[in-house]
Amino acid sequence: MKALVFNPFSGAAGDxxxxxxxxxxxxxxxVKELIEASVPVSVDIREVVKNGIKAMDVRINVPEKEHVRTYPELVDLVKAAKLPGRVEVSALDIFLKMAEAEASVHGQPDFETLHFHEVGQSDALADIIGSSAAIHALKCDSVYCTPINVGSGTIECAHGTLPVPAPATLELLRKGKLYFRGGSENKELLTPTGASILAHFARPVETFPQGRVLSIGYGAGDADLAGPNVLQGVLSELDSCLIPDIIEVLETNADDVSGEVLGNLFEELLSMGARDVVIIPATMKKGRPAHIIKVISKPEDSAKLARKIITETGSLGVRVIPTRHRLMAARKIERIKLEVEGQIYDTAVKIARDSEGILLNISAEFEDCKIIAKTSGVPLKEIIRRAEEAARKLFS
Structure with a gap:
């Protein structure tokens, strides 16, 4: 699987x-011709060296000062450009993400009157269209982003003096679930345009996914910093065709908790977003019977799930075991028709494939099969076997 990994150790901007x-x-x-045919700008592309690192520098030349555009005006400009289908979809979604972030920050739900200041200028429009075209041209199966250095301090903009990251940028980071950190540079290193492009294309990862490096690229920033002001990108062939997923494992020991309470906790945790729950019988000191509760969680859900475990069991703490990532199959639920004893039943099956679409596994939905077994009188294990066999014929 070919993957693009952005590593914004010095921030990220559209250019x-x-x-x-x-x-x-x-x-x-x-890409240059597409930008210049879509936006009234000229584009200069040249190689530069930033603190010892060779990087590609893109300059968007805007001929004159422009008026502040509204969100609908930007949408009309993108649609009027007659961009390739995937590029237009990406550009429109990036501007929608910007609009949602600005509306959230300003408490202005009406997009029709929403004005874009810095991000509504032609250079930002060119960056978004150009970045969308260039990323799609790399033909990657997936795009990832490591934690972003956002900088620190304050910035001056159309709304006055604002903290770094700017409120709209912070909202884009939240909506994109992107990891970020403050930097030692007293400067804005992540722009709203950069944040919106990454939020559209990239999935967050804490470290580089394991794989073989195919090529490395650097995009130059404008600022002169103590370190190289460049964005690093890596094209990799990942080690497997499984999909990386970031998780945490929550764990605690619980004694003096009844089976009924544990059973209820099991269901509550799953309903709250736990990826999986396991409760294991254990023996504690002095021979006391107990249970080990283990929960697989997305990092953003860990705190609420840990609180639920504590309030339901009386535990005084929950261990959080960081797991950099797990590898998993892409899963999809399909429904099939199954004939049993002359009767047609509808049942669900779970189809697992790798990122290239190769079938890895098929499993029948237990609850559906249980109902069919009870209705037909055929043993449950036979119903499961037949359902999986039928599904394999359809989806192999």
Missing amino acids: MILGCALDLGADRKA
Whole structure:
């Protein structure tokens, strides 16, 4: 599986993302022509050296000062550009993410009157269209982003003096579930344009997914910093065709808790978003019977799930075991028709495939099979076997 990993150790802006994708191999001439045909700008692309690192520098030249555009005006400009289908979809979604972030920050739900200041200018429009075209041109199966250095301090903008990251940028990070950290540089290193592009394309990872490096690219930023102001991008062939997923494992020991309480806790945790729950019988000191409760959780759900465990069991603490990532199959639920004893039943089956679509496993839905077995009088294990056999014929 071919993956693109952005590593924003020095932040990210629209022109840095565009330069990085071009340095990784996207067709410079084609992307430049697309931008200049879509937006009233000229584009200069050149190689520069930033603190010892060769990087691609993209300059968007805007001929004159522009008026502040509204969100509907930007949508109309993108649609009027007649972009390739996937590029248009990406550009429109990126601007929608910006609009949602601005509306949330300003308490202005009406997008029709929402004004974009810095991010509504032609250079930002060019960055978004160009980045979308260049990333799609790399033809990756997936895109990831490691924690972003957002910088620190304050910035001056159309709304006055604001903290770093700016409120709209912070909202984009939240909605994209992207990891970030503050930096030592007293400067804004992540722009709203950069945040919105990454929020659209990338899934967050804490570290590089394991794989073999195919190529490395760097997009140059404008600022002169103590370190190289570049965005690093890596094209990798991942070690497997399984899908990386970031999780945490919650664990605690519980004694003096009844089976009824544990059974209820099991159901409550799953309903609250736990990926899996296991309760294991154990023996504690002085021979006391107990249970080990283990929960697989997304990092953003860990706190609420831990609180639920504590309030329901009386435990004084929950261990959080960070797991950098797990590898999993892509899962999809399909419904099939199953004939049993002359009667047609509808049942669900879970289809597991790798990222290239190769079938890994098929499993029948237990609850559906249980109902069919009870209705037909055929043993449950036979119903499960037949359902999986029928599904394999349909989906192999």
